[in-house]
Amino acid sequence: MRIGILSYPMLFQREGGLQVQVRETVAALNHLDASMSAELVDPARQKLSDFDVIHVFSAFNGNFRVVESAVELGLPVVLSPLVSPTWNRNAGFRARVADRLAGRICSYNLQTSYAQTKRALQLADLVIALGEAEREAIINGFLTDRAKIRVFPNGISRQFFTAKGELFRHRTGIVGPFVLAVGAVSSYKNQLGLARALEGSELPLVMIGPVAREEHDYLQSILKSPWARWLGALDHEDPLLASAYAAASVVALPSQGEIFPLSVLEALAAGTPVVMTQDSALQLEGSETMLRKVAWNDQAGQRDAIVGLASRPPERTSVQSMVEQFTWQRVASQVAACYRELVPAKAA
Structure with missing residues (x-):
């Protein structure tokens, strides 16, 4: 056939x-x-x-x-x-x-x-x-x-289940807790709102993803925060991407809407909890302790969810077990x- x-x-x-x-x-x-x-x-x-x-x-x-x-x-x-x-x-x-x-x-x-x-x-x-x-x-x-x-x-590709954070920390010099956002940098993905939500939390924001020409000013608005850092785009197969997921304290996806975001599945496969938009088709039964959904424009709710997961992280193997069937x-x-x-x- x-x-x-x-x-x-x-x-x-x-x-x-x-x-x-x-x-x-x-x-x-x-x-x-x-x-x-x-x-x-x-x-x-x-x-x-x-x-x-x-x-x-x-x-x-x-x-x-x-x-x-x-x-x-x-x-x-x-x-x-x-x-x-x-x-x-x-x-x-x-x-x-x-x-x-x-x-x-x-x-x-x-x-x-x-x-x-x-x-x-x-x-x-x-x-x-x-x-x-x-x-x-x-x-x-x-x-x-x-x-x-x-x-x-x-x-989910298998490399995310076996990823370790050491490669990312060695390459970037980022050694402490941080929040990771993976995806195209744009107003729809709402990284600026995320950066504002994290102000004063002592959790820096690390962004990985491409930036279209018309979004360059938007990126510069985000980078005005001393706690925000952009690492550029990475190929999906790049081991550094999988390692970034494993190194992060929390992965955040506060976009205005998502269908079934692979970045969320990949983060969970790496054992990292996620805070994401509530406008999504992704539903994982029993995932409340490791996957929090918040309205894209609720900065206070995003901050509370992220800080809560970062301060009391779920066991990495239990996070991975939520998506092992994918x-x-x-x-x-x-x-x-x-x-x-x-x-x-x-x-x-």
Whole structure:
């Protein structure tokens, strides 16, 4: 079985959770079964019709056209949409009203991103959500049939489970307690709010992640704090990244919204507790002592949660046990079962 993997054209021009998800899924699928071959499709050089199944990652950035093309060719389509859990019935209703108004104003020569996402979800044969919150958002916000949605959380690369903090401390000279924020530096990720929340706590903030040109001023605003430090971007496979997670007292992700953030899973795999935004699809039963969720704009709540975890850290092995089931091999076996389910159905 030949599986074609696609997303939007500029996907790999930056680094983030989706890029890791795509690469790790492809690699795990190709190690799973000799009869199965997964590869990233180059639409300029390859035809969709050369593949048995098309798997599209992200329902945004024009990817609905990929889904449409595959469906027109009679190919089964799996869609990993990455829908924000903030979508609910009210948000979906407002978006549909706005879409109709925009259509009337422009003589229906304009499609909103909501309409494009909704079409991709409706056309796909199977939809893979990363958690229950995303599944409910797909159903309630985009009126998608519940029966065709599967829930498969992301995996975690093994190097994070075995990481030690010594490498990071030796390379950076940071020896005391600190809070780590991993991800693109931007107002959406809210590192400035985090820096302000940590003022006076004696917990310095260390940031790892890329900075877009338009966010340089934002970065400089953060670095005005003598307690904030930016180490630049690191490759996902760089041992220094895994070591940073292990060395940190707390990992913080106070962004305005997340779907199923890999940085949180990786931090827990390294044995480090996390404080993150409450607007997320990530749900881990029994994780209250090591994973705290706080509103992205609640600086006092963030500070209290971070200081509390840093002063009374949970046992590292118990933190790791919360996520030991999240492997890319498990993800690959679940996704492969979807492919096998679809191919006979289409052939019939």
